[in-house]
Amino acid sequence: MGRDSYDVIVVGAGPSGCAAAAAVAQAGPGLSVLVVDRADFPRDKACGDGIAYEVTQELSALGFDVERVFDGTIEVADLALRSPTGVRVHRRMRHQVRVVPRQIFDARLVEEVRRRGIEVRRHSVRTVRMTGDGVCLDGSLQARVVIGADGAESVLRRTTATSRPGRVALAIRGYAPELPELAGSQYITMTDRHWPAYAWSFPIGDGRANVGYGELIGHRPLSRADLLARLHSLLPGLAEPAGLRAHRLPLSSGRPPIPDGPVLLAGDAQSMINPFTGEGIFYAVVSGALAGRAAARALLAGGDAGAHYRVATRRRLGRHLRHTSALARFGGRTALIDAGLRAGREDQRAFDDLVSFGLADGLLTPRLVGRLRFHD
Structure with missing residues (x-):
């Protein structure tokens, strides 16, 4: 392949894009990968900067040197929550959370990707065109599969998605x-x-x-x-x-369906934001990894990349997303949130379930749901 022709091009070098590139390299070592981003790194990104323990596990499984990524940053063990009507809970989390400014975190992920020999290039994607054997970006960059990890204002989504974000x-x-x-x-x-x-x-x-x-x-x-x-x-x-x-x-409760085809959306571009907490980094890393593996599988073993990605997402996150969407449908009832925090205040295990539900891929467990009630 020529310099501007690749097996996979990842648009966006944030956590989702870096996870996608790492997953392609891990699942298909011989595949050529290019990551493009409109910004140079380090660059700032609006975010709460909290990195859940489960994110570090996902990054480690993708081969990132997490000690290097988080070097010099702090760990926070305590979480205090106040509900809409004043119910409070303050407990120690089962797993500590890293708090890392995105200017540091994202730049270190890009360094890790480059260390693997993956090319990262500054380029702002403006046009997307389907071709007989893949996707052409801006009339010059050609790929067999493109992964759009370019955020909430995704150019890839605006160009290719069949529906707009909901909530x-x-x-x-x-x-x-x-x-x-x-x-x-x-x-x-x-x-x-x-x-x-x-x-x-x-x-x-x-x-x-x-x-x-x-x-x-x-x-x-x-x-x-x-x-x-x-x-x-x-x-x-x-x-x-x-x-x-x-x-x-x-928010993920309004995410578009994953279609067939060679364009996969991940992270914010796929509306992967927890509707309960607004957390997106866990979803970004997991969905990026799933998209990268789906792309590699399609290129190495055949089949449609979008279909592989859709099945993998359903298997990995399906139950969790159904639970978060169900809670979002009742989000107007603050009594549900009050009751959930009461459950966490009374039981450390329920509190852990609540944290996992809000920061990772936890479920509305019987232990948590069983304690929901609408009075003190």
Whole structure:
């Protein structure tokens, strides 16, 4: 193949794209892979910066040197939650969470991908055209399979998807001095005034915290001033955050179907955001890995890449996504959230189930659901 012709091109070099490239290289060592991104690294990305334990496990299974990736970053064991009507729970998580600014995390993932000999190139994709033997990007880059890991505003999705994202949230985040009463803990506080909506504060280890606020987009447009006012109302005493960035969160409860064909969408591009918590890095890494393996399988063993990816996603995440979508359908009932936090307050195992459900691929277990009730 020539310099601009590859077996797989991954569009987007964030966690989903890096996971996809690593999965292709792992499943098909002889396949040629190119990763393109419109930005140079390191670059910032609006995010809560929390990396669940399950993410480190997935990265390790893909061959990433997780010690190198997380070197010098902090681990946080405590999580405090406040429900829309004021129910509180504060416990130690079963597995510690890493809090890593995306400017660091994403750049280190790109370094790991390059260390494997995978080419990473700065390139902004503008046009996508199907060809007889694959996909052509911008009239010059040719691939047999393309994986779109290019985020919530995905060019690949706009060009190829049969449906648009359904439920979408809007969030703003920045960095501010850590509030003394929240020192050392991850904190999420919800509100019933604009439910579903919440603010967060996650310490990053240098006296500052990643702070932000997000809510489901409704019929009324949300301005930057609206988001900031609601952030300050939920985190009183917070200094004005620096480095503010806003971003859209296409929730998995409104994700488009995975079609047949040589274009696979992963991460935010596939609307893989937990509708309960807004967490997306676990979904990004898992869906990127599934897309990469599906691409390699189609190229090495035959069959349709999209069909392989659809089956693999259903097997790996199907039950979890059904459970999160079911909860999202009842999301307007804050009593459900209140009851869930009460269950976690009463039972460490229920709290662990709640964390796994919100940060990874946990389920609404009988232990958790069995404790749901609508009174104190």
